[in-house]
Amino acid sequence: MTASRGAGAFRPVVLVPHLIALGLYALAAALALAPFAGLRPAPRALGLGVPLLGLAAHVIGVARLTSFLGVAPTLSMLALFLVALQAASEGLFRASAVGVFTGPLATGLLGLALLIGLAPEAPPASGRGAWSILHITVSVFGLAMLALAFIAAALYLLQFRELKAKRFGPVFRLFPPLERLDQLNHLSLVLGFPTVTLGVLLGFGVRYAGGASVDAAQVVWGMLTWVVLGWAVGVRVVRHWAGRRAAFASIASFAAVLLVYVALKLAAPGTQRFL
Incomplete structure (x- = not known):
């Protein structure tokens, strides 16, 4: 079998x-x-x-x-x-x-x-039909947008370091200008936040309308991702952070989401569920 x-x-x-x-x-x-x-x-x-x-x-x-x-x-x-x-x-x-x-x-x-x-x-498990697939797809796409914001921030900091040190090697020649990387980071966060928000709302819909079971770890990680991404968007849009400060905020946000996922996964290991 x-x-x-x-x-x-x-x-x-x-x-x-x-x-x-x-x-x-x-x-x-x-x-x-x-x-x-x-x-x-x-x-x-x-x-x-x-x-x-x-x-x-x-x-x-x-x-x-x-x-x-x-x-x-x-x-x-x-x-x-x-x-x-x-x-x-x-x-x-x-x-x-x-x-x-x-x-x-x-x-x-x-x-x-x-x-x-x-x-x-x-x-498919009971209560996880098309709405559940949509919830998973949207949530994973939101996570990918957060990862893109992290990547743009990391590229920004590497390029900034090269410029500050006046090194004009492969990083300087191949990486985009700082302004363009900052724009990519900003767009990733601004589009990623409503995507994650929709994913969280669909998750609650699957739970209460579809009757599917949702573990506490899923709720904790989903809400943490939403709060952290909301903070990263807030400091950019409301407080007008840009450049290095915005890059550090994106990296810290992604690191927090990743570390909490690893901690929750270690507490309940297995491959049958993402969390």
């Missing part, structure tokens, strides 16, 4: 697109990191085309899943959104340096999801 389920968890229609995406993400990460190893930067069309091809394969793989519950599907979806945001950052802000972070991160998340095991044949 266990063996048959394990085999079913890796049907070709699910495994093959994910493996193709994994390979293309790894290639995209290598292209993004190559200039920092002294190699020639890849053409912009190649640097954008490779992750987009991986994204297309990944979408096909995710669409084949019949259950979005558990750690593995969530990690897979998070990797997908990170690459989508990487492509959007390159298209809108010409911020190809985002791939220095998102490339390896998406590759690692997707590889970990495959190691844990995606379960396409697992039936």
Whole structure:
């Protein structure tokens, strides 16, 4: 029984697109990191085309899943959104340096999801229908937006350090200007906050309208993410923080959300639920 389920968890229609995406993400990460190893930067069309091809394969793989519950599907979806945001950052802000972070991160998340095991044949739990899938999708996208804000902040601080030290190496040449990174951070937070808010509201709707069980850890982490992201948006929009202060606020917010998740996960380990 266990063996048959394990085999079913890796049907070709699910495994093959994910493996193709994994390979293309790894290639995209290598292209993004190559200039920092002294190699020639890849053409912009190649640097954008490779992750987009991986994204297309990944979408096909995710669409084949019949259950979005558990750690593995969530990690897979998070990797997908990170690459989508990487492509959007390159298209809108010409911020190809985002791939220095998102490339390896998406590759690692997707590889970990495959190691844990995606379960396409697992039936959805009671009370978790289309609204539950929407809640999970929106919430993970909001988390990806918070991660993008963190990445933009980290790039900002690295670029600022290079300029202050008057070093004009690969970081200076390949990273976007400080103003553009600050704009990317601002936009990620401003769009991420309503997304997380919608995800929290949908979670309460699934709980009370659908009758699905929600653990205390899920409530704690969801509300913490909302409060922390709300604070990061507040200091930018209301208190008009920008530049280094805003970057440090974004990094602190992301670190707090990540550390609390790790603590809650260590308190109740397992892969059947994201929390």
